[in-house]
Amino acid sequence: MTSLDLSRLARFEPISTLSPDRLEELAGLCFVERVSKDMDPLRMNVTKSPQSFYLLKGNLGLRFQNGRKVILRGGSKASNYPVNDDKGSLKYTVALTDIEILRIDQDLLDIMMTWDQLAGYESSDAQDARAPDTQLKRDTAGWMRKTSVFSAENLQNGVFSRLPYANIEEMFRRMTVVEVQAGQVIITQGAQGDFYYLIEQGTAIVSRTKIVSEPPVTLAELGAGSAFGEEALVSDNKRNATVTMKTDGRLLRLNKDDFIELLKAPLLQYVDMEKAKQMVEEGAVWLDVRFPSEFVFEHLADSVNTPLHEIRGILGSLDQAKQYITYCQTGRRSSAAAFILIQHGFNAVVLEGGTRGSRRFARAAP
Numbered sequence: 124m125t126s127l128d129l130s131r132l133a134r135f136e137p138i139s140t141l142s143p144d145r146l147e148e149l150a151g152l153c154f155v156e157r158v159s160k161d162m163d164p165l166r167m168n169v170t171k172s173p174q175s176f177y178l179l180k181g182n183l184g185l186r187f188q189n190g191r192k193v194i195l196r197g198g199s200k201a202s203n204y205p206v207n208d209d210k211g212s213l214k215y216t217v218a219l220t221d222i223e224i225l226r227i228d229q230d231l232l233d234i235m236m237t238w239d240q241l242a243g244y245e246s247s248d249a250q251d252a253r254a255p256d257t258q259l260k261r262d263t264a265g266w267m268r269k270t271s272v273f274s275a276e277n278l279q280n281g282v283f284s285r286l287p288y289a290n291i292e293e294m295f296r297r298m299t300v301v302e303v304q305a306g307q308v309i310i311t312q313g314a315q316g317d318f319y320y321l322i323e324q325g326t327a328i329v330s331r332t333k334i335v336s337e338p339p340v341t342l343a344e345l346g347a348g349s350a351f352g353e354e355a356l357v358s359d360n361k362r363n364a365t366v367t368m369k370t371d372g373r374l375l376r377l378n379k380d381d382f383i384e385l386l387k388a389p390l391l392q393y394v395d396m397e398k399a400k401q402m403v404e405e406g407a408v409w410l411d412v413r414f415p416s417e418f419v420f421e422h423l424a425d426s427v428n429t430p431l432h433e434i435r436g437i438l439g440s441l442d443q444a445k446q447y448i449t450y451c452q453t454g455r456r457s458s459a460a461a462f463i464l465i466q467h468g469f470n471a472v473v474l475e476g477g478t479r480g481s482r483r484f485a486r487a488a489p
Contacts, residue, residue: 127153127225135177135225136204138232142239148275149227149235155179158222165207165216173229175205181222186214194219234278237288277348280443280468282390290385297381301374309351309374312339312365316355319382322347325372331364331432339365343435350466354431356382357391357462358455363432390465391458393475399448402472407446410471412460423450423478431456438467450474 129150133139141149158164164176164183180197183206187193195202206224207213278284283291298321303309309320312332326346330339342364345351355362356379377385394402403409409426411418418428429437431451441447447464449457454477464471 127155131179132225134203137236138227140239141235145235145239149232152231152275153225153227156224156226158218158224160218160221162218163216164218164222164224165213174207174226175229175232176207176227177204177225178202178206179223179225182219183222184217184219186216187212188214197222231275231279234284235275238273238278274348282350282386282466284468285390285465286386287389290389294377294381294385295375297385298375298377301376303368303372303374305368305370307368309366309368310362310364312362314362316352316360316362317379318352319356319377319379319386320350320352320366321375321377322349322351323373323375325374326369327351327372328367328369329364329435330367344369353382353386353462353466354459357387358431358459360455360459387458387462391461392472393454394448394472395475399450399472399474402446402448407448410447410449410457410460411451412449412456413451417452421478426450429460431460434460434463438464438469441469443469445470447471448474451477452479453477454480 127150129147132150132153133146138146138149156164158167178195178197179202182197183195185193185195185206189212195206206216273283286294300323301320303325309327310316310318312330322345324347326344327349328341329343329345329351330341332339345366351366352362354360399407399409403425409423411422411426411428412431412434413428414430415428418426422428441464447461447469449460449464449471450473451457451460454473454475457473457477461471461473
């Protein structure tokens with residue numbers, strides 16, 4: 124396979140409607156596939172997700188359900204459209220010569236197009252005389268077009284892939300911009316949670332002090348597109364880490380009430396113990412997000428202990444194909460853990476009320 128240059132990609136429909144930045148990002152995710160004569164590229168798709176494919180070079184025979192036959196030639200006007208655009212009526216294809224094709228994930232393309240349209244959308248009240256609102260609309264469009272922050276990966280698998288688009292627009296409308304400098308402390312361990320942050324530009328360091336007499340331990344380095352500050356807002360607890368800017372940068376900030384309304388409420392799902400046990404029988408995994416000392420004293424059978432403050436560090440060892448049920452004693456810490464998992468593309472729900480709220484909590488042998 125070889126990569127596809129931007130000029131070739133831009134001639135295809137509806138890909139040509141993408142913004143320049145989004146088009147450039149898509150070009151980096153696309154590859155040219157060579158198919159030998161007499162092969163059917165329509166049946167060569169080994170991925171589970173629906174794919175659209177375009178003919179780049181060579182001649183391709185198309186046979187439709189009604190018996191009609193067409194020869195599609197690479198470089199023709201007709202080849203600017205997906206070969207399998209009307210999949211229901213297309214019976215099979217056959218390469219009449221050696222050909223080159225381009226496959227694109229339909230879901231990915233739709234997400235990119237939707238995001239671009241949202242960024243460029245002007246509602247009927249766009250001419251509202253209120254200047255701050257007009258400026259906010261311009262800022263929102265600018266933020267949403269930044270592929271360094273809202274990459275295809277984030278849009279397809281991250282927190283934004285699960286939010287209603289109306290919530291996304293409203294979230295950006297309510298966000299404020301904060302210019303920050305290297306060395307500036309954004310949130311402090313032990314402080315009350317007040318804001319949720321997205322990094323638009325710059326790099327930040329997450330650290331935690333375990334023993335007052337010792338220096339803080341660095342937990343993570345966050346770059347453009349990363350979010351922080353959600354744990355205290357979801358769990359309604361104090362900050363469990365300090366975040367300091369490593370470089371100058373620019374943050375987008377959302378206050379606690381807006382975060383709960385627009386992000387926490389629509390994203391988190393709660394299940395009772397009966398439903399949770401059924402899910403475990405079907406393959407879901409219990410995640411106990413309490414401290415090890417609590418876990419040793421009592422825990423659900425077959426559960427995995429992943430303390431909330433360590434959950435970011437073990438994301439790479441979790442299986443995105445599995446469903447996770449987070450729990451703690453009350454549901455506060457487990458809510459925060461589930462939100463972090465969801466932000467990183469995992470399927471997670473919360474045990475409603477925690478172990479205290481369940482009458483069927485059985486202590487497993489230590």
